[in-house]
Amino acid sequence: FPSKLPNVGTTIFTVMSALATEHNAVNLGQGFPDFECAPELVDAVTQAMKAGHNQYPPMPGVPALREAVARKIEALHGKAYNPNTEITITAGATQAIITAILAVVHPGDEVIVLDPCYDSYAPNIDLAGGKAVRVPLTPGTFRPDFAKISAAITPRTRAIIINSPHNPSATIWTAEEMRQLEALLAPTDILLISDEVYEHMVFDGAEHQSAARFAGLAARAFIVSSFGKTFHVTGWKVGTVAAPAALTAEFRKVHQFNVFTVNTPMQHGLAAYLQDPTPYLQLPAFYQAKRDLFRQGLEGSRLKLLPSTGSYFQCVDISAVSDLNESDFCQWLTREVGVAAIPLSAFYGDSFDQRVVRFCFAKKDETLRAALERLRKL
Numbered sequence: 001f002p003s004k005l006p007n008v009g010t011t012i013f014t015v016m017s018a019l020a021t022e023h024n025a026v027n028l029g030q031g032f033p034d035f036e037c038a039p040e041l042v043d044a045v046t047q048a049m050k051a052g053h054n055q056y057p058p059m060p061g062v063p064a065l066r067e068a069v070a071r072k073i074e075a076l077h078g079k080a081y082n083p084n085t086e087i088t089i090t091a092g093a094t095q096a097i098i099t100a101i102l103a104v105v106h107p108g109d110e111v112i113v114l115d116p117c118y119d120s121y122a123p124n125i126d127l128a129g130g131k132a133v134r135v136p137l138t139p140g141t142f143r144p145d146f147a148k149i150s151a152a153i154t155p156r157t158r159a160i161i162i163n164s165p166h167n168p169s170a171t172i173w174t175a176e177e178m179r180q181l182e183a184l185l186a187p188t189d190i191l192l193i194s195d196e197v198y199e200h201m202v203f204d205g206a207e208h209q210s211a212a213r214f215a216g217l218a219a220r221a222f223i224v225s226s227f228g229k230t231f232h233v234t235g236w237k238v239g240t241v242a243a244p245a246a247l248t249a250e251f252r253k254v255h256q257f258n259v260f261t262v263n264t265p266m267q268h269g270l271a272a273y274l275q276d277p278t279p280y281l282q283l284p285a286f287y288q289a290k291r292d293l294f295r296q297g298l299e300g301s302r303l304k305l306l307p308s309t310g311s312y313f314q315c316v317d318i319s320a321v322s323d324l325n326e327s328d329f330c331q332w333l334t335r336e337v338g339v340a341a342i343p344l345s346a347f348y349g350d351s352f353d354q355r356v357v358r359f360c361f362a363k364k365d366e367t368l369r370a371a372l373e374r375l376r377k378l
């Protein structure tokens with residue numbers, strides 16, 4: 001039978017993690033922490049299970065968690081979302097994004113994505129019968145190019161997907177760029193999917209510019225986040241979507257028929273843990289220290305560091321080290337040097353060799369040091 005996704009194979013993250021395991025390499029490829037989450041969070045979930053929170057929760061999520069999420073967004077960004085009608089708990093950001101796309105994209109609709117971008121967006125759009133229109137971020141700096149975005153808009157454009165802090169480039173959008181997007185979309189009815197899973201990983205005193213801060217964006221936006229990133233529990237797969245009531249109503253129509261609801265004890269545990277903002281307020285400093293350790297370790301090596309101002313990624317230019325294209329380089333690095341990385345070509349529609357690979361520094365300091373010892377020999 002004909003494949004619905006003929007051009008899709010196994011994701012690069014799965015491929016590189018398997019290769020890392022096979023070759024006993026330090027895995028700085030797939031983005032996930034190799035350290036434990038806070039024991040208080042595990043206790044909170046355990047207590048929820050013991051307290052009998054083990055059956056289906058309400059379809060949009062446990063009320064206490066939706067309320068905690070709404071309070072957090074209002075405290076950080078000054079935008080009040082109604083937890084009953086505007087916040088939904090999802091099975092991670094991945095399910096949030098595909099659900100938003102399935103809810104609003106009709107066959108033949110176009111959705112603008114900015115290359116390089118997370119690998120699920122385009123296949124999600126395909127599954128909805130839409131067309132991903134890939135607009136490149138500015139080569140080298142990865143900044144949004146509003147002239148190019150504007151030129152890509154047609155009467156069929158249903159939505160645009162943005163992602164800040166950005167995977168894979170580790171750049172963050174400025175308030176000015178968010179305002180430019182707001183102005184560009186103002187005369188249109190184009191929807192926004194704002195992937196903010198790395199919202200709490202911004203460095204050097206910068207602030208995360210959530211779409212929630214910009215009235216003209218918030219009014220048209222699904223704002224997506226993930227507790228997997230914020231609390232070091234990528235395997236729990238719990239995320240959130242904040243969106244105006246009319247968008248949330250459409251979102252929930254799809255949500256109720258693809259997962260219906262998200263596991264109950266995790267939601268209760270997260271609701272309790274969110275009462276104290278300290279853990280996520282400390283996250284920038286926590287990850288900035290890891291970024292600095294990793295960057296300092298690479299200084300003087302032949303890998304050229306690109307800026308890393310947000311997310312838990314560090315990109316490097318490999319030109320001075322190897323003539324291999326970035327995909328072959330990552331294979332070679334994993335097999336021969338013993339460090340796994342992700343080629344940036346995996347995040348582009350038309351993959352091309354721009355000599356850049358991505359490392360994830362969400363790792364124990366000792367893991368980073370073990371990787372650095374190998375990378376410095378390059």
Ligand code: PMP
Nearest residue numbers: 092093094118167197226228239
């Ligand atoms: N968006 C981006 C940009 C990501 O990097 C990730 C995680 N790799 C996701 C979405 C998916 O998040 P989750 O694990 O919560 O599904």
Ligand code: GLN
Nearest residue numbers: 011013014029030031167
């Ligand atoms: N988001 C993670 C990354 O970019 C991996 C998620 C996945 O394995 N699908 O590395």
